Amino acid sequence: MPAPSALPGGCLYEPKWDGFRLVIVRDRDVSLWSRKGTDLTRYFPDLAEAASAQLPAGVVVDGEAVVWREGRLSFDELQHRLSSSAATVARLAREWPASYVAFDVLAVADQDARSLPLLDRRALLEELASEWSAPLNLSPATRDAGEAAEWLETMTAAGIEGLVAKGAGQPYRGGQRQWVKVKHRDTLDVVCAAVIGPLQRPEALVVGLPVDGELRIVGRSTPLRAAASRALGQLLQPPEGPHPWPAQVKPGALDRFNSGGPRCHRPDPRRTDRCGDLGRRRHHRPLLPPRRPIRPGEARATRRRSERLLAPLRPLLWPIPPSASWRAE
Template identity: 60%
Template sequence: MSEDVPSSLRPPVSLALAKGGESVPAEGALPGGCMYEPKWDGFRLAIVAGADGVSLWSRQGRDLSRYFPELLEAAATQVPPGCVLDGEAVIWTGDRLDFDALQRRLVTSKGTLPAAAQEHPASFAAFDLLAVAGHDIRSTPLSERRKLLEQLAADWEPPLNLSPVTRDRAEALRWFEELHHAGLEGLVVKGAAQPYQGAVRQWIKVKRREVVDVVCGAVIGPINRPQYVVAGLPVDGRLRIVGRSVPLSAKASRELALYIRSPDGEHPWPAVITETMLNRFSKDKGPVALTLVEPIVVEISADTAWTGNSFRHAVRYLRPRPELATEDVQLPSR
């Protein structure tokens, strides 16, 4: 009789989370010493291999099995029943991760999924093992779970892959500096002695950020006390909204207010937009009132999650750049 997943890990699976950090922690900063891993730009995915078959589950508890037939098939043949894996589903286009292609899977019809999987195949990067041979091992330290995961993955073939890990901070810093060219977002840092705690922000994620010039075409809040910057960039020959900042500090708000003013003439943006124009992942579909301003260049700090037409995460306002011309602002390089 084949093994089944333990009842404590029946899907949907509660996955461990990470909190943001500003710098890469020292090697001894977490219990048992730090284990450094790449932060993949993909969909968090739990592979649940039960006695009655394999299923794929998102961090939000959604069954994604039908959207990734190639991962489902690979897991069914390479992951023995009674195992639960934590990892990331990703799609590569050339030598770079392609989050947009991954997102399109979720709106692909059942009839066209086989063609989509063939044209842009998904891969799975496994970084943790929650159950093996029907036993819940979440209370086992990460270092031991990693050894079991490496044994399990020894004979895997793509699209199943073992996510790399290092205890060497110098090597992790090289990853941090070099791998962003392939679309990786940064690092996730975990304690070797830590058990696995679902729904707890027990890990640290450090995202690589880059300084970028954008056009501030509007703010949210009064013009003399702006609360957020609404960022714009030239996309397809037009100044388009590409995201917004995190809330401005009181000092940043006062500084920016000195440089912005009401528009001189017709403005390229409407005065009211939907929340999804600022954040396409937002569940809030309500209207957002903009305070339109005469476009001005500002400097921001953004993580590497640029989709080609928007920032996926809120940016950080740094300073105004009134000496720069808005027409000279360009799209970030990918």
């Protein structure tokens, strides 16, 4: 984790949310935009309605859309929305409503705030959020490295991926990587039950965990380097009997962002690998060296309030041009 003085103006630590990055633009109407500039408004009618009711015109906020399910963040529920019809999206919004976690403000009262230091933008955001109600939320932030370290260890139980460290004195520069992401890491013994590529020179490993008496696919490794491929190839053997997995893995079983399932070769599923970087299922895992063999067996803010807050900062702001592009960092 970066030291408190590692970034310009000192570090401001925030949780790293497992959701969709969304910029909400409140003008005459409301629109929601992805990091790549895709209009996602129709996929989040619940958030658009809340933003229309609670954000004053002329505000642009940056944050993440998340869905809570059984006390944890569920990226799967978010992903489901993007492949659903309008009727299905409406049903999902009722059954598993989204929440919005705001961590930055880019404009207030039609004034561009991106040139302000993060601490000043945070003050603006906190004023805006002082009267918000669900599903709009203010992301917590701290300058206390000890508190941040505690978040890193305790919030992961709810699906928080880790931390983001930001420079408190930095302006908002869209399209540039200014933040430092700190992912929570853990290790776990997993079963190497298939490989992509030949057994003698595997390109990647497909790993599983015993769940309810079945060996379930939990992900695959990153591409193996040549030396690791050769070393692991010497450890893999054909199965001695029936294999619990099919030769053709279903689409999405290994990577929910890919539409096709690769063909796997299936070795004897009795060797354990140590799997690191367990923050999110949708990322491939790097594998650590193999271990012992085992038996197979996770508010509304008003314009007047905005104008009052803006008064001392107005010399630093300028009107938003009609063609302003709200590109996320």
